[in-house]
Amino acid sequence: MKLGMRALLGWALMGSGMMQAMAEAPAPASVQLDRELAAVVNDAQHPLSGLSVLAIRDGKVAYQQQFGLRRIDTAGTGVTAPVTAATMFRIASISKMMTTFGLMKLVEEGKLDLDADVSTYLGFPLRNPNAPGSAITLRHLLSHTSSLRDDAGYSWGTDTKLADVLQPGGGKYGAGAMWAQGRNAAPGAYFTYCNLNWGVIGTIMERVSGERFDRLMKRLLLAPMGLRGGYNTSEFSPAEVADTATLYRKRTTDTEIWNPAGPWIAQVDNYGVVAPAAPAGIASYVIGSNATLFSPTGGMRISAPDMGKIMLMLINGGRHEGKQILKPETIKLMFSEQWTYKENGGGNGDTLRGLYHSWGLGAQRFADTPGAGNRLVQGGGFSAVGHLGEAYGLVSTFAVDLAGRNGLVSLIGGFGTDPEQYPGRYSALVRSEELILTALYRRAVLGKTD
Known part of the structure; x- marks a missing residue:
């Protein structure tokens, strides 16, 4: 066999071997x-x-x-x-973490203290009536140890003020099912995953900023990073x-x-x-009264x-x-x-x-x-x-x-x-x-x- 033919055959065999190896190799x-x-x-x-x-x-x-x-x-x-x-x-619920990024910006700006009694931000006393001597802080709310519970709900419309839900004697307080009882009543004592925590957090964010929650989150997080979306699809x-x-x-x-x-x-x-x-009634919504309608917890x-x-x-x-x-x-x-x-x-x-x-x-x-x-x-x-x-x-x-x-x-x-x-x-x-x-x-x- 001539040298050129041998070389050609060698290349052909090599090519065949390479094709077989490629066929046997795993895909990327x-x-x-x-x-x-x-x-x-x-x-x-x-x-x-x-x-x-x-x-x-x-x-x-x-x-x-x-x-x-x-x-x-x-x-x-x-x-x-x-x-x-x-x-x-x-x-x-990943929304909770996104909301927290906004809240932590307000902490950085000195508008919020993680360990302060949140009553001072809300404008009304926030106390578990089963542990009235214990203050509730943002650290408690953020770590699901606030003693709040979801049993009475965690989202209301513009016709409701959060104070009327959370305070004994409030128009929507009912039997007080939003509060832990017994040995788990004291803030910081017990972890229970609670969506209502973030309704309170969003309302606090509105109170200290003077801005509606959905628009505040755009200013604090979305706009600076050029992100699309948000908490209010109507906008x-x-x-x-x-x-x-x-x-x-x-x-x-x-x-x-x-x-x-x-x-x-x-x-x-x-x-x-x-x-x-x-949201129904949004034109007359009072900023800082009830941010749950924007669902800081999941929206x-x-x-x-x-x-x-x-x-x-x-x-x-x-x-x-x-x-x-x-x-x-x-x-x-x-x-x-x-x-x-x-x-x-x-x-x-x-x-x-x-x-x-x-x-x-x-x-x-x-x-x-x-x-x-x-x-x-x-x-x-x-x-x-x-x-x-x-x-x-x-x-x-x-x-x-x-x-x-x-x-x-x-x-x-x-x-x-x-x-x-x-x-x-x-x-x-x-x-x-x-x-x-x-x-x-x-x-x-x-x-x-x-």
């Missing part, structure tokens, strides 16, 4: 991650209506992707739209309304009956059918990429594009331990099936220990701080490892089956959320392709 981690997340969303037994995710590795966005729909044609309108990078979701631009995801379940809104084989049913923010409306709409910007701001010591949004010491304080569960004496808090073990100021601290209900990824390795959210079909996660400069954002827009019937295998999270967070961590943060 991002491709595998796309496939794994799409499989979770499209699981026939446990479908999700939509998903937007983001992962940060070593202080940089390593992955972001969207799946499913933000608008589903449930009313014969012909309006269907996919989830995109611009899609904003009502992020539920969104047309583009923001179009980008706000409807949240869905395959569950009726009134009778709460699940039907996995049935249609998706809009639960909230159905703006493909009905435009957002301002923020924001996209996963914009949540990623906030995460990077925290990782970078409070700086964003040359601006100091929060001081490094503020961030350190906010995520420092304020409450940790202790077994002795019957326990010092309600962990909600092991989900809550440690808390900062307006933020959860996620333990990375075997058997912990709030472990975020299968097999461990990811210690983080942040917040979780669940409401109207949405399940959300914001978790950041500040020391490692890594983080995960997940926004699930709706469940086709009852999440309570699809529990996590290694945590108190929903199984779909476990699968998403573990895949994001393994593929995008660790870069694994095995």
Whole structure:
């Protein structure tokens, strides 16, 4: 055989070998991650209506992707739209942490003291009548140790003043179900996750600033960082309304009956059918009387990429594009331990099936220990701080490892089956959320392709 023919044959064989090796090599981690997340969303037994995710590795966005729909044609309108990078979701209780960023700005400005009696800010005495000698502070409210409870509700309209709800003798005080009783009545004594805390916090923010809560949060957090969305969809631009995801379940809104084989049913923010409306009576609303109508506890709409910007701001010591949004010491304080569960004496808090073990100021601290209900990824390795959210079909996660400069954002827009019937295998999270967070961590943060 001539030398040239041998060389040609050699190259051909080499090419064949290279093609075989390429065929046998694993796909890039991002491709595998796309496939794994799409499989979770499209699981026939446990479908999700939509998903937007983001992962940060070593202080940089390593992955972001969207799946499913933000608008589903449930009313014969012909309006269907996919989830995109611009899609904003009502992020539920992660809103509490966002509200806390605004509150901590007011602390930095000297307008609030974390350890002062909040009665001085509210303009009326805030006392648990079962522990009248103990003052309630912002630190108590932010760490869910205020002794307030959600049993009497946590959201009211413009016709209600918070003072009438919280003070004995008030027109909406009733039997006083908003206050803890017995050995857990004293502020600081016991942890119970409570949405009402943030209604009080939002009202305090209005009182000391003189600004309506939704607009105050735009000034303190959204505008300085160039973020879209906020707490009041009636003031969104047309583009923001179009980008706000409807949240869905395959569950009726009134009778709460699940039907996995049935249609998706809009639960909230159905703006493909009905435009957002301002809260009733907003024109006559008295600033500082009742900020619950803006839902400081769960009403923020924001996209996963914009949540990623906030995460990077925290990782970078409070700086964003040359601006100091929060001081490094503020961030350190906010995520420092304020409450940790202790077994002795019957326990010092309600962990909600092991989900809550440690808390900062307006933020959860996620333990990375075997058997912990709030472990975020299968097999461990990811210690983080942040917040979780669940409401109207949405399940959300914001978790950041500040020391490692890594983080995960997940926004699930709706469940086709009852999440309570699809529990996590290694945590108190929903199984779909476990699968998403573990895949994001393994593929995008660790870069694994095995």
